[in-house]
Amino acid sequence: MAPSFLSVAKFIEALLRRRFSSAGLSLQTLSIDSETTIQFWGPPPSSTSENTQKPSLLLLHGFGPSAVWQWSHQVKPLSHFFRLYVPDLVFFGGSSSSGENRSEMFQALCMGKLMEKLEVERFSVIGTSYGGFVAYNMAKMFPEKVEKVVLASSGVNMRRSDNEAFIARAKCRGIKEVMLPASATDLRRTSGMVSSKRLDYVPDFVLNDFCQKMYSEKREEKAELLEGLSIGKDDKTNVSPIQQDVMLIWGEQDQVFPLKMAHDLKEMLGSKTTLKIIQKTSHIPQTEKSKEFNGIVMSFLLPTSPSL
Numbered sequence: 001m002a003p004s005f006l007s008v009a010k011f012i013e014a015l016l017r018r019r020f021s022s023a024g025l026s027l028q029t030l031s032i033d034s035e036t037t038i039q040f041w042g043p044p045p046s047s048t049s050e051n052t053q054k055p056s057l058l059l060l061h062g063f064g065p066s067a068v069w070q071w072s073h074q075v076k077p078l079s080h081f082f083r084l085y086v087p088d089l090v091f092f093g094g095s096s097s098s099g100e101n102r103s104e105m106f107q108a109l110c111m112g113k114l115m116e117k118l119e120v121e122r123f124s125v126i127g128t129s130y131g132g133f134v135a136y137n138m139a140k141m142f143p144e145k146v147e148k149v150v151l152a153s154s155g156v157n158m159r160r161s162d163n164e165a166f167i168a169r170a171k172c173r174g175i176k177e178v179m180l181p182a183s184a185t186d187l188r189r190t191s192g193m194v195s196s197k198r199l200d201y202v203p204d205f206v207l208n209d210f211c212q213k214m215y216s217e218k219r220e221e222k223a224e225l226l227e228g229l230s231i232g233k234d235d236k237t238n239v240s241p242i243q244q245d246v247m248l249i250w251g252e253q254d255q256v257f258p259l260k261m262a263h264d265l266k267e268m269l270g271s272k273t274t275l276k277i278i279q280k281t282s283h284i285p286q287t288e289k290s291k292e293f294n295g296i297v298m299s300f301l302l303p304t305s306p307s308l
Contacts, residue, residue: 008206009213016068023079025086029094032113039094040087040114041067041075055147056120057082057301060111062129062153062284063179063225065214066093070128073290074297081302085123087114089134091221102221102228104130108137115145124301126150128286129256133231139242148301149242152249152293153283155257157239157265158232162257169193169255176223181215184208193255194283241270247300248273249293251281274300 017027025041032038043052057078061070067086078084088095089107097110111134115123124147127135132154139146155162163175170178170193181187184207191199199207230238246269250262259277266275276296278285286293 007209007213009210013068013213016072019072020068020075020086023075023084025075025079025084030114030117032110032117035099036090036097036110036113037095038087038090038110038114040085042085042118043083052083054081054083055301056115056123057084058111058115058123058125058135059084059086060125060127060131060134061086061089061092062131063222068093069214070284071286073287074294077294078297081298085115085118085120087111089131091218091225096218102224103230104133104228105137105141105230106228107134108141111138112142112145121145122147124148124150126152126297127154128152129154129283132156133229136239136242139244139246143243146244148247149244150247150249150297150300151265152286153251153254153257154248155261155265156231157237157261157268158257159235159237160232161235162261163232166193166256175226179226180219180222181211183211187211196253196280196282196288237268239265239268241268241272244272245300246273247296248275249285249296250275250277251283251285251288252277252279253282256283 020041024043026044027041029037029039059071059074061067064070066088071086075084075086090097090110122145125135125138132151133156135149135151136156139149167175170189172178172189177186178190178193181190184204187207187210188199248262248266250259252259262275266273278289278292281288
């Protein structure tokens with residue numbers, strides 16, 4: 001592994017943090033209760049009155065690296081129209097807890113407490129993949145606070161058979177090998193499952209550096225989060241319609257949650273749900289075709305959709 005001062009991952013993360021800062025966000029830390037601390041990017045405490053009049057929007061990242069890696073293509077364009085809150089979920093990035101709960105409902109409760117502490121009374125939420133599990137549960141827990149919901153590449157209707165099929169597609173022994181890569185070989189497999197771009201020609205020392213930077217911290221707790229999921233435990237789903245309008249955004253070639261799951265989920269969530277499919281993308285359309293992704297979000301969340 002390269003010395004820390006030569007770390008490609010650290011250099012890229014520094015650039016991503018500058019994107020967040022240039023979008024008017026500041027990195028903050030807040031204790032939401034006696035056990036849990038959340039790190040998040042949000043409006044500076046001394047925000048202008050113009051910013052406070054914007055609608056609030058919460059962005060929840062997927063299982064993997066911290067929020068700056070997953071929402072870097074969204075913060076600048078969305079910040080023009082929304083008051084953004086972009087947290088690291090518990091045990092990702094700078095967020096942590098001394099409690100024992102590891103479920104997605106616990107994550108949803110923590111995000112609800114964060115928004116309450118920040119005195120955000122009404123907000124919409126976007127969750128990608130695992131973050132979508134959290135967003136869906138937030139909508140159920142806080143119907144009076146959550147206005148609209150965007151679930152991106154998020155199979156909240158996952159059954160045990162779907163989980164087993166994913167492991168078979170990934171050609172691995174268990175979900176942890178894909179979601180918590182520990183080597184260059186592991187990271188190539190993870191990338192091949194979530195992205196249409198291949199890492200075959202990236203040197204091992206670079207990929208090992210990324211593994212160290214993005215996946216080495218809190219590995220035990222993250223493995224417990226995977227074990228603690230209520231979704232995918234048996235062969236029936238626990239999805240029911242929610243009162244909010246819902247937008248599903250899916251990559252046409254998603255290998256984690258195949259497109260059929262999106263169509264099934266739309267039927268389960270009912271008539272207030274819309275599905276948009278982004279062609280020639282996989283599990284991370286917000287990165288692979290960010291302009292199209294952002295346009296869908298804008299048209300759904302805003303009364304009149306601006307040009308990006």
